[in-house]
Amino acid sequence: MKELPKTIKYSLLLVILGIVAGGLLAYVNSITAPIIAERKDAELKEILEEYFECERFTDETTNYELDKGIEKIYFGYVENNLEVVIYQTSTNGYGGPIVTLVGINLTDDKLVNLQVASAENETVGIGSKVLNHDFSVAGENITDYSFEIISGATVSSNAVKNNLIIAIKHYTENKTLFEKVS
Amino acid sequence: MKEILTLAFSAILIQNVLLSRFLGTCPFMGVSNKRSSAVGMGLAVVFVITLSSVISWALYNYVLVVFEMTYMKTIIFILVIAALVQIIEMFVKKVSPPLYRSLGIYLPLITTNCAVLGMATIVGSEEYTLLTAFVFSFASAVGFLLVMYIFATLRERIDNGNVPKAFRGVPIALISAGIMAMIFAKFTGVI
């Protein structure tokens, strides 16, 4: 029983320290988090504009039920008509997640573009080839497309292909919902 | 299943936590001069890394994300690790005093092992599932153990050889580690 007051005293000290630390960090976080978020949005808009030529983009992630692997859904508008549905998908490649952006045109069900956004855990010079590789799927039909696996980087390429498959599956299942928007 | 195996294989050999990611270098230099202590340390580390990474993953995804306090992750993870090492120390002391004596100071030092906090930080994120978190952390730790053992075997030989006085100990160990790293780097072409 002699031990008890000591344990309580020590735990109290640690808890107080924890609260002070937590409070300080919460405060700084409230300042830095918006700055970080804003920059991420700007970077994202830049990327989306580069690969999916639309005038305006909206983040629709919270408005739809997402399958496993889909991180975000964006809508790309041209002249206020919903033209492109863009998926940000992520599958595990060789060393870590590979994030891919897949754009599908709502009017003709054709793939607008596929762009690997990040593959930072892939082996440099081998799996990392997927990052700048042109998989040439633009203009292909979502039901019948050809996807080239980079030789020597099969695992990374398959991850990209999986990303594409996930995106197409969700698109096909939710197409009617998207059409209601435009 | 194939995905899991690939993940494990790459964690052990290709992106080896020591020779490729540079995590855990301090004990690598400090403990690896005898095979028995290297293995003992390695096994303890496997246990701590796997357990702490999984716990960190759970805390991150079910507590920190839910309460929107993800910025607390570094503090929480390191406290989990410190607590885990404390518990293991007490456990080993009770169950096997000779083992406790032979591991000596290396046990508490696991707390400051970059590999442990490093793995927890990598795995404690939304990009891993419970299964991949477990496999990845366990495999990476096994990679650590593997390199520690091979290296200890090497060092036992090197220390008996003709090394210039200035290079004895850490310098020659680092150079040997560099050569090992070159060999491990060649594993990338295997898959």
Add this chain to the structure above:
Amino acid sequence: MTKLQNFTKGILKENPILVSVLGLCPTLAITKSVENAIGMGIAILFVLVFSNFIISLIRNIVPNEIRIPMFIVVIATLVTLVEMLMAAFLPALHESLGIFIPLIVVNCIILGRAEAYASKNKPLDSIIDGAGMAIGYTLVLIIISIIREFLASGTITFWGDLQLTVNPEQSAQIFTSFFVSPPGAFIILGLLLGIVAAIRNHKKEVKKQ
């Protein structure tokens, strides 16, 4: 020990990397460019100085049994602060230093100084000790980065666009990316520590005579 001696010991006599061989992980990993080294140095300076200061301030209130967890919380909080500030205001640096920013928490130098010095000395002395150690550490990081980055690409990047480049035609023949790869890191550090040990041994021999 005078204040000046307190400061310079971190740079020479008790240099954390060259003498005590602490904090190896980031030394090997981030010394790929001088910019990284400078960035990491700033981060460590901030954390080490403030942690030494705070721990020195609370050294008489902290019960001995729980001092390590308390030090860890202080250090971890400071590191998280640095990480948040870097993510917001120095994003490129934050991305290239990556996981090694949170790993500052377990950098033996910080906990080591807290335990060995700050918990037993006054705040001002602790600040000086912290600053000296951090600067000593950073200087070695910068030297290694200069060697590695230069041998790898013939360039030395001080900060962003502030670079020093050698004639690109000559670069192709001499420079190789080996030096910024993991094996290169181990080997360069090993050679450097060996040379430093040789110099120190020589000095000892000279002193004997």
